[in-house]
Amino acid sequence: MTTELFIQYLMAGITYGSIYAIVAIGFNIIYNTTGIINFAQGEFVMFGGMIAISLLQYMPLPLAIALSVAITMLLGALIEICFIRWLKSPSVLRMIIITIGVSIISREVAVHIWGESIRSLPYFVGNEISSIPVFGARISPQVLWVVAASGLMVISLGIFFKTTSVGREMRACASNRKAATLCGINTQNMVTLSFVLSAGIGALAGCVMSPITYSQYDMGTGLAIKGFTVAILGGLGSSGGAVAAGLLLGIIEAFSVSVVPLAFQDAISIAILLIILFVRPQGLFGSKEAAGLSEV
């Protein structure tokens, strides 16, 4: 394998990997506060991209993205308030089924609003054919935006959870909900906040990846499955784990192309997931309890 080809595969892997990682982080935030997997996470990504594309007709790109993220956050809050909050001591299974329902409804709403066609945001810099040479390989400038955006999100989330009082309250809620309530933390608001946060992260991801992968009303499902794989692989609840696992999975997928036919790409990622579940059920980086942002 030439260096050029190696770098090309590596960059493709990092692109996929960053996207998977962002979706996985969205899963983790909600998992940490509620203990459930929000299967509508992929739909947040879809809404982020789609809303920004619609808004773009009326305003410049940065504003459209910012507003789209804000609207999606509001949607996240609405979903939590309408479907989760009023449940009295819900079982985890029930909440998971609710999120699956929300995901189906969201897709139907999206297909009615935007139709079935594919759309995309314009490239933030350059256009479809511009590329930057990196050690002989060529990558799209948008890849750098995706990588930078995911990096920034991980770092700012880390700071948020470690240093701000709201962040600490969310972590408290994660490690022991009852104790947190006794300390005067409004755990219900923390759950809403976790939906808002993960909706925002998903929406931002949906915007930065839209020029590369396009946005379509049903893009969420595929992303949710990959993101879920990565979240499990990295250890549920661990943001750092999600990033590492996302990059790992992306890079393995990219390099697998050189040895096995492309059609087996998904089979490889699922096989890895199975092996991990057999050998290290808590994930690569998760603790045995696999809970709590305190572990990050």
Next chain:
Amino acid sequence: MKKIASKLLMAVMAVSLLAVPAFAETIKIGAILAVTGGASFLGGPEARSLEMMVEEINANGGVNGNKIELIIKDSAASPEKAISFAKQLIEEEKVLAIIGPSTSGETMKIKNICQQAKTPLISCGAAEVIVNPVASYVFKTPQKDSFAVKKIFMEMNKLGISKIAVLAGNTGFGKAGKSQLLKLAPEFGIDVVEVEVYDKKSNDLSAVVAKIKANKDVQAVINWSIVPAQAIVAKNMRQAGWDVPLFQSHGFGNIKYVEAAGAATEGIIFPAGRLLIAESLLDDHPQKALLMAYKKNYEAKFNEPASTFGGHAYDAITILAAAIAVGGNDREKVRDAIENLKNFPGTGGIFSFSAEDHNGLDIDAFQMMTVKDGKFVAYTGK
């Protein structure tokens, strides 16, 4: 005087009450289309075209004075749903004929059902197996995929291209196209040196592009899919700074893909029906008038560009209407009438059906096209 007038009025009313049901009946036509789901870019325009045409036919007084009632079922590209809808339309709704399904896979599942129920089926699926072997009640309007393959290879022969890479999506359309490409390549002296199949949900193909780019023998790439990935292939190739010719299937005939991939689609070569370049056809071309009318009406009504896929449904309903004009509300007579249609201009080409040919189109239904300045134009060689 007043009495006479009112009696006259009553008489007229009575006559008209009697007359209306005696002369006009409603003809039920079923349609099974993938309006939502993975093939919605086919089913969406198809359903809209059907609605528009049925509205137009009824506004003009129907077929021989009979109104058409259209029943559209959304299969979401699921063969299971297509089967149950086909049974429902035939047994409960007792439709005269069925238009659709949108995809080849669904069509193959209901081919026998319609044949056994002696209900004419006009499919919008592309694969050749739908009409080969012929089932007497099953027709299809899209051009055969083998013609698209031959058209591409003929163009490659002209350009002196002999070593190619083939990419295909893992849909029914992609698989059928790939096997046709591999089967017909030797006939044209073309050597397929790389073959890759990708998932229909793929959203980045830069790794596989890097792989085939590394094979220095490849002179051109053919991509065969109906999914957004065909725009992604184009982008990833150009981003990798690779400028060999990229050929696509007739599935590329949707201007939305060009809009989505922008500059990366410049120079893509593909075969398609003439709908896409209707404006540039000569005025005496037999398809020109109807293509322009369909395009204008569709775009005005739905505010989106017309695609060849919607055209397949347009062809199906106009063929069916022409057959009903001859055969009336009788399944068998309508079937015979379709088989006897000759030189019938549609969006896909000039249809001439026969007992052996239930597609009715020849290879000239395809025109090689390319993308220039974000628009489809006829391809005229280098």
